[in-house]
Amino acid sequence: MSVCLGAVLVLLLVTVQANWQRGAIAQPLPATVSGLSASPAELLPLPYAYDALEPYIDAETMRLHHDMHHASYVTKLNEAVQKHSELQGQTVEALLSNLDALPEDVRTAIRNNGGGHLNHTMFWQIMKPDGGGEPMGAIATVINENFGGFEAFKQTFNQAGADRFGSGWVWLVRNAQGGFEIISTPNQDSPVMVGTYPIMGNDVWEHAYYLAYRNRRPEYLSSWWNVVNWEEINRRLAAAS
Numbered sequence: 646m647s648v649c650l651g652a653v654l655v656l657l658l659v660t661v662q663a664n665w666q667r668g669a670i671a672q673p674l675p676a677t678v679s680g681l682s683a684s685p686a687e688l689l690p691l692p693y694a695y696d697a698l699e700p701y702i703d704a705e706t707m708r709l710h711h712d713m714h715h716a717s718y719v720t721k722l723n724e725a726v727q728k729h730s731e732l733q734g735q736t737v738e739a740l741l742s743n744l745d746a747l748p749e750d751v752r753t754a755i756r757n758n759g760g761g762h763l764n765h766t767m768f769w770q771i772m773k774p775d776g777g778g779e780p781m782g783a784i785a786t787v788i789n790e791n792f793g794g795f796e797a798f799k800q801t802f803n804q805a806g807a808d809r810f811g812s813g814w815v816w817l818v819r820n821a822q823g824g825f826e827i828i829s830t831p832n833q834d835s836p837v838m839v840g841t842y843p844i845m846g847n848d849v850w851e852h853a854y855y856l857a858y859r860n861r862r863p864e865y866l867s868s869w870w871n872v873v874n875w876e877e878i879n880r881r882l883a884a885a886s
């Protein structure tokens with residue numbers, strides 16, 4: 646690549662990132678159609694300030710969660726992918742969708758850290774300050790038609806999150822038949838590993854809530870609905886359809 650073209654690309658990337666941080670342009674679509682790169686994987690800045698989700702999620706939790714936990718998944722995913730040239734250029738989803746095809750020495754690292762990167766990239770985007778409220782648009786229809794209304798949906802979702810023993814996630818997914826399900830996955834396992842598309846998910850690892858909520862996971866799960874970004878969830882739903 647010529648120096649000149651390289652400089653233009655760097656400038657373009659810096660501009661896009663700056664605009665994204667300001668919220669001036671639409672955020673990139675995550676998940677199966679996001680094309681989230683695994684080579685190299687990149688930690689994007691939070692799309693809002695660390696304290697933007699208070700009082701529901703505190704600034705220190707957000708800082709540790711993004712800058713330490715998510716950053717570590719990114720670093721370790723890059724280390725794993727760099728060991729095998731044939732994995733270069735693939736998306737995180739592509740790697741996770743076919744774990745059995747991965748070289749054995751990096752399979753677990755990619756499962757854990759690729760999943761961690763994909764899950765958290767979605768997580769930051771489906772939250773926002775002044776979020777929450779009633780779902781609107783297409784996601785409201787999905788919730789009403791499949792789960793008996795928003796209150797029943799929240800109850801089922803929160804229960805699945807509370808019932809996850811140890812660390813993991815709770816999800817609303819679109820399955821391969823086009824139906825909608827609430828599921829839970831252990832550790833950093835992604836719904837794409839089982840052929841489903843994550844529309845929205847909440848992180849129930851203790852690192853997501855323990856500083857403020859201590860062992861009261863159900864309280865965190867209930868509070869979390871106050872920061873949900875329904876516009877972004879509707880974008881993901883549209884991408885899944």
Ligand code: MN
Pocket residue numbers: 710714765848850852853
């Ligand atoms: Mn987490």
